[in-house]
Amino acid sequence: MSYEVTATRRRPKNFLEMTGQEFVITTLQKSIEANRIAHAYLFSGPRGVGKTSTARILAKCLNCEKGPTVTPCGVCPSCVSIAAGSSIDVIEIDGASNTSVNDVRVIRDEVLFAPSSARYKIYIIDEVHMLSNSAFNALLKTIEEPPPYAIFIFATTELHKVPATIRSRCQQFPFRLLHLDEITANLEAAAQELKVNADRDALFWIAKEATGSMRDAYTLFDQVAAFSEGHITLKKIQEKLGLIGEDQISELLALVIGGGHQKVLELIDLILMKGVSVSQLVHDLTDFLRALLLYRSGIRRESLLGFSEERLNREEFTKLTQSQVEIALETMLTLGQRLRENVNLRAEFELTIVRLCNLPYYLGTEELFQKLTQFKEELAQLAVKKN
């Protein structure tokens, strides 16, 4: 059997296998059951969260020989050809490479021919926001008065770029990012299928890196599985990909708060010598400070924090005030932006960190106000004593 990437192998084949998009799935199922089929659907949301998969599943539901049904059989010629991408009545178009008005005119002419074997003629247009204005106008005429058998499913990562005239003629479905635990669960299943041992913290790290996109998570999983020799561990990932451990990030911040310039700079050197890039270090430190901010606001869910509680509740961190955590996070975010244009990333990073060592002396506006008020009262009392 030829090698198949995990994102393709685990592409959901029916609504039951979909992860995360409960609202979309339930609404689609209800409308199919009630036989309220729209002529134009618009799926919007981030990449890699299931828009195209859902479009194909919807096409199967509508064109299955046993359909329209919410549970397509998966074995009839229609279901099989849609799954293989070879159905002549389900046409997939990449909006990114078919952007011109002529491309849309071809669709407009073709749609006049009835489906050859299936119930509906379904056009799935991915990245629809890439179409030109004139192409949108040509498309508009078709979706305003579609032949009864024609159905359009548009997908976009950038809803705001789709003209309002098109949006208002579509049933709109917002897709959301997947939660960390949903992605981790899918990765666990993927590892089991491949008969690969995988430590939970390693899969959790992959899920965190994917920032809500299932496809990105599977791609990274494949990359990691390839060098892990049957057992995926966080240590192997850190070594092979040149990453920093959570413990080192936590230690770095503790040293910053301690104010010891020398120790901080030595730890930075140690980390960079292991092959970690400056931008990776800034990225991870930013994530850690964000987690600290959330943790101090009472958030305890690991899937939202992205770090384990034991890293975040170190004694050193309790010395920081809320505004000091805010200023540290802000500093790192600004640094992240500046690094893109700087040639000496390392010097820029070290300078920022050394300055950040003064963090314990920083006062927020509110604290400054309190201190000043206190100072004023003390002065007033002194004046009274003198008189």
Ligand SMILES: [Zn+2]
């Ligand atoms: Zn079928």
